[in-house]
Amino acid sequence: MKLSTRTRYGLRAILELATNQAKGPLQLKIIARNQDISLKYLEQLMATLKSAGLVRSLRGSKGGYILAKAANQIKLSDVFSALEGPSAITVECLDDNGYCVRTADCVTRQVWAQVQQAVMGVLESLTLQDLVDRAKEKGNLDYQI
Amino acid sequence: MKLSTRTRYGLRAILELATNQAKGPLQLKIIARNQDISLKYLEQLMATLKSAGLVRSLRGSKGGYILAKAANQIKLSDVFSALEGPSAITVECLDDNGYCVRTADCVTRQVWAQVQQAVMGVLESLTLQDLVDRAKEKGNLDYQI
DNA sequence: TAATATACTACTAATAAGGTAGGAATATAG
DNA sequence: CTATATTCCTACCTTATTAGTAGTATATTA
Numbered sequence: 308m309k310l311s312t313r314t315r316y317g318l319r320a321i322l323e324l325a326t327n328q329a330k331g332p333l334q335l336k337i338i339a340r341n342q343d344i345s346l347k348y349l350e351q352l353m354a355t356l357k358s359a360g361l362v363r364s365l366r367g368s369k370g371g372y373i374l375a376k377a378a379n380q381i382k383l384s385d386v387f388s389a390l391e392g393p394s395a396i397t398v399e400c401l402d403d404n405g406y407c408v409r410t411a412d413c414v415t416r417q418v419w420a421q422v423q424q425a426v427m428g429v430l431e432s433l434t435l436q437d438l439v440d441r442a443k444e445k446g447n448l449d450y451q452i
Numbered sequence: 453m454k455l456s457t458r459t460r461y462g463l464r465a466i467l468e469l470a471t472n473q474a475k476g477p478l479q480l481k482i483i484a485r486n487q488d489i490s491l492k493y494l495e496q497l498m499a500t501l502k503s504a505g506l507v508r509s510l511r512g513s514k515g516g517y518i519l520a521k522a523a524n525q526i527k528l529s530d531v532f533s534a535l536e537g538p539s540a541i542t543v544e545c546l547d548d549n550g551y552c553v554r555t556a557d558c559v560t561r562q563v564w565a566q567v568q569q570a571v572m573g574v575l576e577s578l579t580l581q582d583l584v585d586r587a588k589e590k591g592n593l594d595y596q597i
Numbered sequence: 598t599a600a601t602a603t604a605c606t607a608c609t610a611a612t613a614a615g616g617t618a619g620g621a622a623t624a625t626a627g
Numbered sequence: 628c629t630a631t632a633t634t635c636c637t638a639c640c641t642t643a644t645t646a647g648t649a650g651t652a653t654a655t656t657a
Contacts, residue, residue, distance in 0.1 A: 309542040367655025368601040397454035412590045414583045425570040438559045512624025513632040
């Protein structure tokens with residue numbers, strides 16, 4: 308169960324937006340440099356976050372990205388789902404009841420459902436604002452190097 | 453975060469051993485048929501479980517596999533770790549402190565650590581015996597079709 | 598019009614997942 | 628002692644996914 312770079316990079320990127328919200332649109336160029344992510348790759352990740360309605364973009368000179376909602380309205384589960392897919396843990400039989408004849412009684416399926424719930428529980432309990440606050444506590448105001 | 457077939461098949465296979473513990477060694481041929489898993493692939497999964505000390509094997513005619521310990525002594529986290537790797541969620545910076553300069557203050561890393569804990573919490577709280585019991589409750593005595 | 602951003606789409610390289618295949622070693626039955 | 632059944636070992640292979648790269652189009656500002 309490897310966490311993809313998509314999700315890891317994407318979370319770091321949107322967290323930068325949350326951190327620098329006051330400063331107006333933030334350019335991907337900046338994020339890419341701060342976070343050591345390829346600009347071109349980052350563009351794709353942000354496109355995903357945009358179509359999930361989590362960020363908005365402004366084109367052209369002085370453009371960039373901003374959060375589409377307040378940081379305390381964006382749950383980590385939203386970010387995660389957008390980037391990683393709808394269910395935290397991909398097990399075919401969880402998403403498709405017809406996938407397997409044993410579905411109804413299958414105890415292993417139940418286990419994966421429990422695990423899934425546990426993961427989503429954590430991610431639903433945290434917002435971007437929580438992370439910004441945590442970072443501030445650490446004196447890590449900009450979250451940048 | 454896709455759960456590999458290794459882990460899914462592996463858990464189903466060792467659960468069959470737990471369910472049929474009383475009947476002596478169970479042959480992979482049987483498990484493969486019941487669980488619809490390729491015999492050759494299953495051989496590999498069982499080899500992994502064997503080297504993790506979770507099952508024992510008996511060669512030759514009338515041979516097969518048995519659990520290496522009582523079903524209530526085998527936690528799902530043991531099975532999972534053996535098959536999926538040591539940490540529930542693979543994020544390089546969790547396993548390698550030197551991986552990233554931001555490690556100490558990184559709030560996203562903290563999130564992944566929390567998620568990891570949540571997953572392991574579930575898997576550590578369950579044993580094979582628990583699953584056997586659950587299956588019995590459902591009247592699904594053999595866990596087979 | 599020049600410069601600066603995002604938007605869109607296609608391609609590519611590397612890695613991992615999910616097996617297959619063949620034969621060697623070992624145990625049991627007769 | 629031989630036939631059969633089973634695990635053991637190792638190598639290979641195919642497909643899908645990940646993680647990017649690249650190029651060009653479009654929009655905005657100054």
